[in-house]
Amino acid sequence: MTDHEDPEMDAFRQETAEWLADNCPESMRGPLAPGESAPGGGRRFFDEPSDARRWLELMGGRGWVVPEWPEQLGGADLDRQRMKVLREELRRIGARPPLAELNTGIKMLAPILFAHGSEKQQHQFLPPIARGRVRWCQGYSEPEAGSDLAALRTRAVLAGDHYLVNGHKIWSSYAHISDWIFCLVRTGDDKRGGISFLLIDLESPGITVEPITLLSGRSDFCEVHFSDVAVPRDQLVGEPGGGWPIAKSLLAHERAMLGSAGGGLSGGGSRSASLASIVATALRDRADESDGLADRFGAHLAELHALKATTTRFAQERRTDPAVPSIVKLVSTELNMKREDLLGELLGLDAMTWDGDAATHDGTTRARAWLRSRANSIEGGTSEVQLNIIAKHGLGLPQAATS
Amino acid sequence: MTAPILAHDEDEQALRSAARSFLAAHSPISDLRRLRDEPGSAGMCPVVWKKMAELDWLGLAVDEHQGGSGAGYFQQGIIFEELGRALVLSPLLAVAEALPCLDGSHGTPVAPQLASVLAGTTIVCLAHRESAHYIPELVATTARATDSGFVLSGRKQFVAYAGLADELIISARLSGQPRDRNGLGLFVVDSAARGLEVEPLRLIDSTPRAHVRLDDVHVGASALIAQNVTAADLLDRCHDVATALQAAEMLGSLSAALELTVTHLKNRVQFEAIIGTFQALQHRAARMLIAQELATSAVRAALRSLDGSDLDGTAVDVSVAKVTVNEAFSLIAREGVQMHGGMGMTDEADIGLYLKRSQTAAALGGDSGYHRRRIARHKLPQDSAPA
Numbered sequence: 001m002t003d004h005e006d007p008e009m010d011a012f013r014q015e016t017a018e019w020l021a022d023n024c025p026e027s028m029r030g031p032l033a034p035g036e037s038a039p040g041g042g043r044r045f046f047d048e049p050s051d052a053r054r055w056l057e058l059m060g061g062r063g064w065v066v067p068e069w070p071e072q073l074g075g076a077d078l079d080r081q082r083m084k085v086l087r088e089e090l091r092r093i094g095a096r097p098p099l100a101e102l103n104t105g106i107k108m109l110a111p112i113l114f115a116h117g118s119e120k121q122q123h124q125f126l127p128p129i130a131r132g133r134v135r136w137c138q139g140y141s142e143p144e145a146g147s148d149l150a151a152l153r154t155r156a157v158l159a160g161d162h163y164l165v166n167g168h169k170i171w172s173s174y175a176h177i178s179d180w181i182f183c184l185v186r187t188g189d190d191k192r193g194g195i196s197f198l199l200i201d202l203e204s205p206g207i208t209v210e211p212i213t214l215l216s217g218r219s220d221f222c223e224v225h226f227s228d229v230a231v232p233r234d235q236l237v238g239e240p241g242g243g244w245p246i247a248k249s250l251l252a253h254e255r256a257m258l259g260s261a262g263g264g265l266s267g268g269g270s271r272s273a274s275l276a277s278i279v280a281t282a283l284r285d286r287a288d289e290s291d292g293l294a295d296r297f298g299a300h301l302a303e304l305h306a307l308k309a310t311t312t313r314f315a316q317e318r319r320t321d322p323a324v325p326s327i328v329k330l331v332s333t334e335l336n337m338k339r340e341d342l343l344g345e346l347l348g349l350d351a352m353t354w355d356g357d358a359a360t361h362d363g364t365t366r367a368r369a370w371l372r373s374r375a376n377s378i379e380g381g382t383s384e385v386q387l388n389i390i391a392k393h394g395l396g397l398p399q400a401a402t403s
Numbered sequence: 404m405t406a407p408i409l410a411h412d413e414d415e416q417a418l419r420s421a422a423r424s425f426l427a428a429h430s431p432i433s434d435l436r437r438l439r440d441e442p443g444s445a446g447m448c449p450v451v452w453k454k455m456a457e458l459d460w461l462g463l464a465v466d467e468h469q470g471g472s473g474a475g476y477f478q479q480g481i482i483f484e485e486l487g488r489a490l491v492l493s494p495l496l497a498v499a500e501a502l503p504c505l506d507g508s509h510g511t512p513v514a515p516q517l518a519s520v521l522a523g524t525t526i527v528c529l530a531h532r533e534s535a536h537y538i539p540e541l542v543a544t545t546a547r548a549t550d551s552g553f554v555l556s557g558r559k560q561f562v563a564y565a566g567l568a569d570e571l572i573i574s575a576r577l578s579g580q581p582r583d584r585n586g587l588g589l590f591v592v593d594s595a596a597r598g599l600e601v602e603p604l605r606l607i608d609s610t611p612r613a614h615v616r617l618d619d620v621h622v623g624a625s626a627l628i629a630q631n632v633t634a635a636d637l638l639d640r641c642h643d644v645a646t647a648l649q650a651a652e653m654l655g656s657l658s659a660a661l662e663l664t665v666t667h668l669k670n671r672v673q674f675e676a677i678i679g680t681f682q683a684l685q686h687r688a689a690r691m692l693i694a695q696e697l698a699t700s701a702v703r704a705a706l707r708s709l710d711g712s713d714l715d716g717t718a719v720d721v722s723v724a725k726v727t728v729n730e731a732f733s734l735i736a737r738e739g740v741q742m743h744g745g746m747g748m749t750d751e752a753d754i755g756l757y758l759k760r761s762q763t764a765a766a767l768g769g770d771s772g773y774h775r776r777r778i779a780r781h782k783l784p785q786d787s788a789p790a
Contacts, residue, residue, distance in 0.1 A: 276782060276783055276784070277784070279783060280783055280784050283783070291776065294775070294776045294779035294780070294783070295772060295775045295776055295779070297775075297778075297779045297782070297783070298722075298726075298774070298775030298776055298777070298778040298779035298782075299726070299771075299775050301719075301723070301778050301779070301782055302701075302722070302723045302726040302727060302774070302775060302778055303697075303727075305701065305704070305720070305723040306698075306700060306701040306723060306727045307697065309409060309697075309700035309701055309703070309704040310696055310697055310699075310700040312406045312407070312409055312700070313699070313700045313703065316406075316408060316409060316410035317410045323692075327692075327693050327696055330693065331693060331697070384686065387685065387686040387689040387690070388682070388685065388686075388689075390689035390692060390693065391685035391686065391688055391689045392685075394689065394692050395665050395685075395688055395689065395692055396665075396669070397665070397668060397669065397679040397680070397685050397688060398669065398677050398679055398680050399680060400676070400680040400681070400682070
């Protein structure tokens with residue numbers, strides 16, 4: 001691995017390896033246990049001492065949570081070559097990610113702040129994201145504004161040096177354990193031209209957060225109520241009334257994030273392996289159905305391979321049309337749902353146990369995962385909304401004359 | 404492991420536009436109807452065939468030392484995509500399938516006729532299939548050893564361009580049972596040999612095919628070019644090459660069929676509205692585009708894989724490509740006809756020609772069921788894979 005590197009890169013590799021050897025806690029090496037996940041960060045996480053917190057502090061302090069970001073905004077200014085070396089050295093010692101991969105602050109808000117935030121906003125908000133100090137959530141949907149997002153009603157009225165916010169957001173993932181929320185609010189009456197993008201501290205007086213219990217029995221999603229919440233006016237990103245284009249570009253980042261997660265593209269190897277072992281067991285137990293089972297498994301793998309090749313190709317082609325994240329989001333979420341369906345069929349009633357002494361942890365986990373997967377085609381823009389986007393931007397089909 | 408390059412570079416884009424211009428000028432889709440309808444049609448245009456050879460389309464994946472250009476299957480796939488777009492009738496796929504037997508790349512000597520095959524003057528095809536279904540391991544045709552060579556008996560089915568071939572490469576069994584992997588031989592046989600009878604037929608897409616009857620066909624000892632494991636491995640290679648190139652051809656066809664249909668959706672007016680504004684149709688059309696994008700990526704991954712050296716990976720990538728194009732082409736052709744309405748059922752509209760091709764192409768290089776089970780076989784632990 002080190003054969004053909006120039007001396008400068010060799011030195012960086014050595015320095016990196018030494019630092020990691022000295023600083024990565026032993027308990028943060030090796031894979032996560034089943035059901036365990038990397039931390040989401042935030043104030044609550046930093047309240048409790050732990051090895052995971054120490055690891056995040058050390059990596060964040062070095063700018064290595066987001067090593068490609070500029071140093072003064074919390075990154076380490078690493079070029080591609082050094083990024084590769086860092087990744088290789090982390091992998092070599094089996095280091096866990098200091099922060100969970102699907103981080104709303106890093107993946108969704110940060111690209112918006114880089115593109116549209118003022119210099120003051122960038123310096124205020126990006127470094128805490130880079131260190132995992134502040135956990136962000138999204139305030140987009142409302143009870144009367146789902147797929148028709150621009151119908152949102154939460155209002156922000158300017159009163160001197162702050163806005164007064166009143167309204168009701170729904171489906172804010174992890175709002176109950178987040179610190180800040182980025183919201184779409186109405187500052188004017190024009191359906192799209194009256195929308196603004198506002199950053200709000202969830203500790204502000206007048207905010208209540210309530211988790212929503214889902215079919216799976218879990219509650220990752222929340223409702224957030226705003227009652228006369230005062231928000232400094234300099235926390236509005238872009239121009240007043242300029243929030244809609246920002247909102248749409250953020251949704252594309254969200255689709256890309258969900259797309260990379262939904263199809264099991266991250267950690268896909270181990271996910272396929274676990275499916276393969278369950279199929280293998282089913283083939284042994286139900287030899288008379290082996291052709292059909294092999295057919296279903298082959299169909300799933302074919303789609304997974306084709307999707308992986310497609311994300312590879314899109315990245316290489318540097319395609320930027322809005323249809324691209326929609327295609328990836330739609331296909332990968334449907335693939336994940338089909339995977340859960342297939343697992344359910346392979347395991348039968350064992351994958352539907354809910355509670356009681358005889359219910360197994362694994363069975364109940366499967367049952368919850370299947371129920372949870374039904375949301376994949378709804379969250380982050382329903383599959384129907386993605387199809388609208390693909391028809392318009394991918395095929396150039398004309399739009400019907402509606403409002 | 405680094406990801407394979409699946410985007411086209413400038414040279415590849417130039418190759419595509421050159422091929423498209425050439426075919427627009429020399430082999431428009433109207434030629435398909437002409438070749439279909441003319442009495443005694445050969446099912447190909449000799450002038451165009453000669454030009455294809457001059458453009459070196461036959462030798463793209465053949466090593467430079469053997470008279471090819473050595474560009475590889477990834478580039479040859481671009482040519483096949485363009486052939487598929489225009490639904491060109493030619494023996495190119497049939498010859499490409501046989502080339503690994505002739506070019507010395509897979510354990511057989513370089514064939515003396517290779518240069519004339521690459522020049523388009525000699526046509527050599529692989530005669531292997533023995534069923535209406537895709538069962539590549541099935542070889543019941545026998546080869547009995549004699550003092551001076553072998554005697555072949557059996558019947559090959561649906562062999563593309565067998566009627567035009569100067570020579571056929573025939574798979575036959577030296578020993579064992581019809582589905583054994585061991586005991587196979589590959590024989591180069593003159594198509595005018597005594598006892599060899601070509602029974603011509605065409606499928607709905609107008610490609611000329613034939614059953615080949617072998618009644619005690621005597622061949623010399625030198626006709627045997629590969630046997631046992633070498634023969635079986637060589638056949639696998641021929642099938643993977645042909646399947647991947649056919650998948651590329653299908654990709655071109657389904658892309659053209661999608662374009663035809665989208666153009667129709669943008670122009671056809673009913674209920675005082677362009678029908679492409681109807682959400683019911685938009686969502687179905689969007690599904691067609693998704694299928695086309697997945698097919699594009701899967702085909703390119705398979706072609707890249709053929710140019711590499713990972714055999715197990717190639718088998719999976721080729722099967723993924725065939726499953727993906729089968730489904731995409733089937734969806735786009737069927738929906739295309741439906742969205743064209745009554746016009747889609749007429750011989751005048753091109754969309755129906757693509758529907759016919761989609762039906763034969765899905766069955767020819769292996770149907771989806773075959774390839775799905777092949778993927779599963781390669782991806783399951785050895786002891787659990789079904790036979």
